[in-house]
Amino acid sequence: MRTPPLPPADPLSRRTALRAVGAGALLLGAGGAVTGCRSAVSTVGGSAGGPKRGGTLTVAVDEDFEPSLLFTQADQSLQNRLIYNTLIRYDERLRPQPELATSWSYAADGRSITLTLRDDVTYHDGRPFTADDVIFAVKNLWKPERSSQLTATAKAVTGFEKRGDHELVLRLAHPVSNLFDLFEFMVIADRHTIDDTLAGRKLNGTGPFRFVSRRPGVGLSLVRNDRYWIPGRPYLDAVELRVYTQPDALLSALRSGQAQLSYRVPGKYLATLKIGASFSVKQYDTGTGAMYVGATVTKAPADNKTFRQAIAWAVDRDRIVSQALGGYGLASAAPWPRSSPAHSEAYRTHYTHNPAKARELLKSSGVSTKQTIPLGHPTTPAHTTIAEIVQNDLKEAGIRTRLEPTDPAVFQKQLISGTMPTLWINTHAFSQVHPSTLAISAYPFNEARNTSHFRSAEYTEAVQAAWRQKDADGAAANARYRRVSDLLLDEAFIIDLAIEDAVQVATERLHGPTLSKYVYLNLDNAYLD
Numbered sequence: 001m002r003t004p005p006l007p008p009a010d011p012l013s014r015r016t017a018l019r020a021v022g023a024g025a026l027l028l029g030a031g032g033a034v035t036g037c038r039s040a041v042s043t044v045g046g047s048a049g050g051p052k053r054g055g056t057l058t059v060a061v062d063e064d065f066e067p068s069l070l071f072t073q074a075d076q077s078l079q080n081r082l083i084y085n086t087l088i089r090y091d092e093r094l095r096p097q098p099e100l101a102t103s104w105s106y107a108a109d110g111r112s113i114t115l116t117l118r119d120d121v122t123y124h125d126g127r128p129f130t131a132d133d134v135i136f137a138v139k140n141l142w143k144p145e146r147s148s149q150l151t152a153t154a155k156a157v158t159g160f161e162k163r164g165d166h167e168l169v170l171r172l173a174h175p176v177s178n179l180f181d182l183f184e185f186m187v188i189a190d191r192h193t194i195d196d197t198l199a200g201r202k203l204n205g206t207g208p209f210r211f212v213s214r215r216p217g218v219g220l221s222l223v224r225n226d227r228y229w230i231p232g233r234p235y236l237d238a239v240e241l242r243v244y245t246q247p248d249a250l251l252s253a254l255r256s257g258q259a260q261l262s263y264r265v266p267g268k269y270l271a272t273l274k275i276g277a278s279f280s281v282k283q284y285d286t287g288t289g290a291m292y293v294g295a296t297v298t299k300a301p302a303d304n305k306t307f308r309q310a311i312a313w314a315v316d317r318d319r320i321v322s323q324a325l326g327g328y329g330l331a332s333a334a335p336w337p338r339s340s341p342a343h344s345e346a347y348r349t350h351y352t353h354n355p356a357k358a359r360e361l362l363k364s365s366g367v368s369t370k371q372t373i374p375l376g377h378p379t380t381p382a383h384t385t386i387a388e389i390v391q392n393d394l395k396e397a398g399i400r401t402r403l404e405p406t407d408p409a410v411f412q413k414q415l416i417s418g419t420m421p422t423l424w425i426n427t428h429a430f431s432q433v434h435p436s437t438l439a440i441s442a443y444p445f446n447e448a449r450n451t452s453h454f455r456s457a458e459y460t461e462a463v464q465a466a467w468r469q470k471d472a473d474g475a476a477a478n479a480r481y482r483r484v485s486d487l488l489l490d491e492a493f494i495i496d497l498a499i500e501d502a503v504q505v506a507t508e509r510l511h512g513p514t515l516s517k518y519v520y521l522n523l524d525n526a527y528l529d
Contacts, residue, residue, distance in 0.1 A: 267326025
C-alpha cells in the first residue's frame with residue numbers, strides 16, 4: 001500500500017483534532033469556577049484575527065530533562081517533538097500520517113518497507129536531512145547502552161538499501177506488527193553530534209525549535225527554527241521548559257502567569273485550581289500512561305503467584321482514580337485504554353477491590369503476614385499518593401509494606417537495570433499504541449528481559465506471535481492480543497491499577513498545542529494571542 005503525502009495541517013482546521021473523555025473538556029474561569037460544560041469534542045480555539053506570530057511560551061514540567069535518557073522512551077519525552085521530528089505521526093485512529101517520511105510502500109509479505117523522505121529538511125546547523133540519518137537512527141537504537149525500549153523492533157530491521165538521498169528500503173528479518181510505532185517514537189537526531197547530545201551540550205534536530213541551553217534542575221531554553229520545513233511555522237519565537245518539582249510551585253507558576261501551559265498538574269489538584277486568569281483544562285483519552293504495582297518475582301514473597309494475585313484483589317482502583325488522579329483516568333486491571341484494540345471490559349474488571357478475596361488468597365499462598373515488604377515508588381505527587389493508598393489497601397488484606405521513596409531519575413535507572421525492590425509503584429506507557437509494543441518493548445513487560453525478571457515460555461510464545469505479524473488489526477491480531485492479556489492477568493507480575501489520561505492546563509491566550517500518541521508536545525501551530 002502506498003500512502004500519499006499530506007499538506008501541513010492548517011492550525012485552525014485542527015480544532016477537533018482531539019477527543020475528550022466521556023463528556024469532554026472542563027473550562028475553569030477566575031476563582032476556579034466551572035465556566036463551560038463537558039462536550040463530546042475538545043476544541044482548540046483561535047482568535048478572531050487568526051494565528052499570531054511571536055511570543056515566548058513557558059511550559060511547566062515536574063521532571064528535569066536527562067539527555068542520557070533521550071533514546072530510552074522514558075517518562076521525560078514532552079520536549080522531544082519540539083527539537084526533533086519523527087518519520088510519521090499517528091492520528092487518533094492509529095493511522096500513520098507523513099512527517100519526515102512523505103509516503104511508504106509495505107511489501108505484501110511484510111519483509112520490507114520503502115520510505116520516501118522529505119527532500120527539503122535541514123538540521124538546525126544547516127546540514128541536509130538524508131536517508132543516512134534514518135539509518136543512523138535505527139542503528140542507534142540497536143546499541144545496548146541506549147537502553148531503548150524499542151530495541152527489539154529496531155533490530156528487526158536487518159538491512160538498508162538507499163535509493164538516493166531521499167528514498168530508503170528497510171529490510172526486515174520478519175514481519176512486525178508495530179513497525180509504525182517505531183516510526184512514531186524514534187526521534188531523528190544528528191548522527192554527527194551524538195556525544196554532545198547525550199551530554200546535553202548540543203541537541204541538533206530538524207524540529208520547530210532550536211536548542212539554546214540546558215540548566216540542570218531549571219529546564220531547557222529553545223528558540224524558533226527559521227529553517228523549519230513547514231513554511232511559516234512555528235509561530236512562537238521561543239519556548240522555555242521550566243522544572244517545578246513540587247505541585248504548589250507548579251500551580252503558583254500557572255496562577256502567576258510565569259507559565260502558560262502544563263501537562264503535569266496532578267489530577268487531584270485540578271478541582272482546587274483557583275486562578276486569576278482563565279485557563280482551559282483539556283483531557284486526552286488515549287491512555288498516555290498506566291499506574292501499576294510491579295513485583296520482582298525473584299524475591300520472596302513476590303515469587304509466589306497466588307500472593308501476587310492477592311495484591312491484585314486488594315487494591316481499590318476506583319479510589320486511586322478519584323484521589324490520586326482527580327478523576328482523570330480509568331480504573332483498570334489490564335493495561336489497555338478504551339482506544340486500544342486489546343481493550344475489553346472483562347479484562348478491565350478482571351480484578352476488583354475485594355479484601356476478603358485477597359485475604360483468602362494470601363492464606364492459601366502460605367506467605368507469612370508477619371513480614372514487612374519494601375514498596376518502592378518515585379517521589380512524584382501522584383506516585384506518592386498511590387503508594388500510600390496501596391499500602392493501606394494491602395494492610396487491610398493482611399500484607400504489611402514499608403514505603404521506599406526514590407528520586408525519579410534514580411528510580412528510572414533502577415527500572416532500566418532491573419534492580420527494583422520486592423514491590424514498587426510506577427507508570428508504564430506504550431499501551432496507547434499497538435498492543436504488541438507493550439509486551440515486546442516496555443521495561444515492565446518485555447518478554448525477554450523485564451524489570452520483574454519474569455520469564456515464561458508460554459508468555460514468550462504469545463508475545464512473539466502477536467509481534468511477528470504484519471497486520472496489527474483484525475480478528476487474528478485481536479485473538480493474539482487476548483492471549484497476551486490472559487497471561488498478564490493470570491501471572492500478575494505487573495498489576496495494573498489505572499489508565500492515566502493526559503490533562504492539558506493552558507491559558508486561554510494559548511491556541512493549538514497538541515500531544516502525540518507518546519506524549520511528544522507539538523507546537524508547530526501553537527500561538528499566543
